[in-house]
Amino acid sequence: xxxxxxxxxxxxxxxxxxxxxxxxxxxxxxxxxxxxxxxxxxxxxxxxxxxxxxxxxxxxxxxxxxxxxxxxxxxxxxxxxxxxxxxxxxxxxxxxxxxxxxxxxxxxxxxxxxxxxxxxxxxxxxxxxxxxxxxxxxxxxxxxxxxxxxxxxxxxxxxxxxxxxxxxxxxxxxxxxxxxxxxxxxxxxxxxxxxxxxxxxxxxxxxxxxxxxxxxxxxxxxxxxxxxxxxxxxxxxxxxxxxxxxxxxxxxxxxxxxxxxxxxxxxxxxxxxxxxxxxxxxxxxxxxxxxxxxxxxxxxxx
Amino acid sequence: xxxxxxxxxxxxxxxxxxxxxxxxxxxxxxxxxxxxxxxxxxxxxxxxxxxxxxxxxxxxxxxxxxxxxxxxxxxxxxxxxxxxxxxxxxxxxxxxxxxxxxxxxxxxxxxxxxxxxxxxxxxxxxxxxxxxxxxxxxxxxxxxxxxxxxxxxxxxxxxxxxxxxxxxxxxxxxxxxxxxxxxxxxxxxxxxxxxxxxxxxxxxxxxxxxxxxxxxxxxxxxxxxxxxxxxxxxxxxxxxxxxxxxxxxxxxxxxxxxxxxxxxxxxxxxxxxxxxxxxxxxxxxxxxxxxxxxxxxxxxxxxxxxxxxxxxxxxxxxxxxxxxxxxxxxxxxxxxxxxxxxxxxxxxxxxxxxxxxxxxxxxxxxxxxxxxxxxxxxxxxxxxxxxxxxxxxxxxxxxxxxxxxxxxxxxxxxxxx
Numbered sequence: 001x002x003x004x005x006x007x008x009x010x011x012x013x014x015x016x017x018x019x020x021x022x023x024x025x026x027x028x029x030x031x032x033x034x035x036x037x038x039x040x041x042x043x044x045x046x047x048x049x050x051x052x053x054x055x056x057x058x059x060x061x062x063x064x065x066x067x068x069x070x071x072x073x074x075x076x077x078x079x080x081x082x083x084x085x086x087x088x089x090x091x092x093x094x095x096x097x098x099x100x101x102x103x104x105x106x107x108x109x110x111x112x113x114x115x116x117x118x119x120x121x122x123x124x125x126x127x128x129x130x131x132x133x134x135x136x137x138x139x140x141x142x143x144x145x146x147x148x149x150x151x152x153x154x155x156x157x158x159x160x161x162x163x164x165x166x167x168x169x170x171x172x173x174x175x176x177x178x179x180x181x182x183x184x185x186x187x188x189x190x191x192x193x194x195x196x197x198x199x200x201x202x203x204x205x206x207x208x209x210x211x212x213x214x215x216x217x218x219x220x221x222x223x224x225x226x227x228x229x230x231x232x233x234x235x236x237x238x239x240x241x242x243x244x245x246x247x248x249x250x251x252x253x254x255x256x257x258x259x260x261x262x263x264x265x266x267x268x269x270x271x272x273x274x275x276x277x278x279x280x281x282x283x284x285x286x287x288x289x290x291x292x293x294x295x296x297x298x299x300x301x302x
Numbered sequence: 303x304x305x306x307x308x309x310x311x312x313x314x315x316x317x318x319x320x321x322x323x324x325x326x327x328x329x330x331x332x333x334x335x336x337x338x339x340x341x342x343x344x345x346x347x348x349x350x351x352x353x354x355x356x357x358x359x360x361x362x363x364x365x366x367x368x369x370x371x372x373x374x375x376x377x378x379x380x381x382x383x384x385x386x387x388x389x390x391x392x393x394x395x396x397x398x399x400x401x402x403x404x405x406x407x408x409x410x411x412x413x414x415x416x417x418x419x420x421x422x423x424x425x426x427x428x429x430x431x432x433x434x435x436x437x438x439x440x441x442x443x444x445x446x447x448x449x450x451x452x453x454x455x456x457x458x459x460x461x462x463x464x465x466x467x468x469x470x471x472x473x474x475x476x477x478x479x480x481x482x483x484x485x486x487x488x489x490x491x492x493x494x495x496x497x498x499x500x501x502x503x504x505x506x507x508x509x510x511x512x513x514x515x516x517x518x519x520x521x522x523x524x525x526x527x528x529x530x531x532x533x534x535x536x537x538x539x540x541x542x543x544x545x546x547x548x549x550x551x552x553x554x555x556x557x558x559x560x561x562x563x564x565x566x567x568x569x570x571x572x573x574x575x576x577x578x579x580x581x582x583x584x585x586x587x588x589x590x591x592x593x594x595x596x597x598x599x600x601x602x603x604x605x606x607x608x609x610x611x612x613x614x615x616x617x618x619x620x621x622x623x624x625x626x627x628x629x630x631x632x633x634x635x636x637x638x639x640x641x642x643x644x645x646x647x648x649x650x651x652x653x654x655x656x657x658x659x660x661x662x663x664x665x666x667x668x669x670x671x672x673x674x675x676x677x678x679x680x681x682x683x684x685x686x687x688x689x690x691x692x693x694x695x696x697x698x699x700x701x702x703x704x705x706x707x708x709x710x711x712x713x714x715x716x717x718x719x
Contacts, residue, residue: 004516004518004550004582004583006304006513006582006584006585007303007304008303008304008305008383008384010585011304011305011584012305013586014545014584014585014586017545017586018526018545018586021526021527021543021544021545021586022526022640024526024527024543025526025527025599025640048574048575049573049574049586050543050586051529051543052574052575053529053531053536053539053541053575054529054530054531054541055531057527137375137377138377141374144374144375144376145372145373145374160372161372163372164707164708165373165398165399165401165402165623165708165711166402166406166708167401167402167405167406167697167699167708167711168405168406168693168694168697168699169406169545169547169639169694170637170638170639170697170698170699172637172699172701172706172707172708174635174701174706175706176706187375188375188377188386190377190379190384192379193384
């Protein structure tokens with residue numbers, strides 16, 4: 001072994017920093033989509049490594065569905081303030097009112113599909129030409145096929161058949177007016193890589209990622225936190241359990257897992273031992289159909 | 303623990319998807335819900351057992367048509383290594399897809415059906431692997447179960463392939479007899495082939511040395527972005543952000559900025575605002591220089607005593623990836639690392655038949671999936687090393703001026719062939 005030691009996390013980090021700087025170098029008005037979840041927090045950390053001691057060449061942008069975990073929102077504001085970077089929040093609620101959008105009905109009605117409307121409006125409002133997101137290819141099979149620089153038309157649509165070949169580490173960010181690029185710096189990371197990186201760098205996370213006691217509704221083997229957004233029907237089983245979140249999405253469509261993992265070491269041991277995938281265990285929105293993500297992406301979703 | 307990036311070359315008929323499915327399955331990278339999903343589909347397709355090939359099927363559009371559209375990436379880890387597999391489909395668009403996947407890989411697994419031996423496709427995959435200069439090649443002789451695990455079948459294929467390897471000058475070639483369907487020699491050594499002395503595929507992949515493929519000699523630092531905080535305390539700070547794609551830089555090193563030719567010394571090297579004494583490939587860092595000289599995105603910082611080429615006319619091997627033809631007189635953007643310049647095709651020398659290596663000097667233009675040798679001229683100088691010598695600074699892409707799509711992959715050749 002040579003004296004130049006570079007392990008897999010160093011490699012993933014360097015690749016992500018390189019991608020961030022390509023965005024900064026190639027685009028006029030980029031944005032970093034930030035939700036307060038672990039993947040976008042990791043992106044913020046990587047952006048600090050890419051651009052300090054300078055400022056970020058982009059704002060943080062949050063598309064708030066109105067159904068977020070209060071802990072994630074508080075953390076979002078806390079982090080933006082701590083690093084002194086600009087945060088732009090746009091609310092799905094406002095788009096619903098302004099455009100008279102029809103919300104999904106039913107027990108776990110999700111605003112996932114409506115989020116795309118607000119995202120596209122926000123891109124239009126600020127004329128963003130690149131939006132950086134924390135999607136990973138290991139999450140879902142539609143994502144496994146997406147490029148690191150993913151060109152979207154003016155409707156935000158992804159066309160899997162017309163993707164640009166991505167060679168070496170050369171990213172082609174040239175686009176026509178009206179198009180934009182979604183950029184995924186942590187495409188090659190797995191869930192476990194993200195957690196190991198968080199551990200190595202002591203990255204602070206919202207409290208809901210760690211075990212805590214919470215009132216949950218048990219539904220088809222999933223534990224959904226009770227909140228004003230969840231309809232409780234007669235006969236529903238409501239219990240208090242010690243849980244944590246593996247992913248943080250909307251309160252209406254993100255399930256908790258039963259866990260006593262209160263430190264990052266505990267969480268990593270649990271993930272290594274787990275037999276279910278991240279989205280499979282916690283995302284009610286992916287259960288709709290085999291191709292739920294593929295369909296959402298084609299319509300402009302991340 | 304480090305990373306091995308690999309690409310699998312072969313068609314569905316060779317058992318490529320089954321092999322990837324097997325690696326994921328046997329390394330326990332498949333989780334219950336994913337397994338349930340493919341079990342459900344396996345039943346839909348009225349097959350008795352789990353169809354491991356389904357693990358690599360991606361989109362609904364593909365499943366409906368029973369085809370693979372594009373390069374998909376799969377991930378798995380063992381305690382020794384993280385693996386990234388580029389899975390490229392094996393039909394019409396294959397050259398384009400394999401070139402794309404191979405450009406980012408350290409190793410290729412070339413699958414051969416033990417019943418058929420070396421066929422045209424095997425030759426094609428090997429030629430592409432040699433054009434892209436993949437450092438390691440594994441020839442996986444699959445479906446050994448269908449030839450009763452016979453040693454002589456394996457030996458004959460090894461002899462046959464050795465000729466291909468010799469012709470192409472492939473250096474690091476390893477042969478492994480496997481049955482992807484049954485898992486023979488995939489994770490564990492198979493007891494059905496006691497005559498085979500080598501390792502199982504996975505243990506070979508875990509051990510193949512990739513660190514020595516990194517070049518620590520020729521420092522090349524393409525500038526991606528200039529950091530200028532312009533705050534009171536950092537008023538004069540100008541940091542050049544980029545990735546050291548090869549070589550080593552230390553504080554105090556004398557450098558030259560190409561193509562401008564301006565010289566200076568490295569004042570500091572930083573990562574995330576923290577100073578380090580030395581940077582090595584492939585680290586992403588920030589360099590500050592002693593002198594206030596003009597450096598911007600697209601420039602390359604190199605040592606004064608180890609220079610790349612700076613030219614406007616170069617010979618390139620082009621893998622053409624678009625439906626529109628590639629012809630003399632056509633104009634494109636050429637992007638090499640962070641530098642983008644306009645370029646015009648001066649002439650096409652020949653087309654290389656990727657099945658036979660024959661050169662056709664009569665052609666006037668290249669079509670989709672053709673590999674051609676061409677002379678191009680750029681509007682301003684490009685900073686490069688020959689692809690053969692330094693992969694990371696010898697590959698460039700061509701971008702269509704109007705559609706803005708990536709249309710070609712260029713491997714820059716020696717200047718005076």
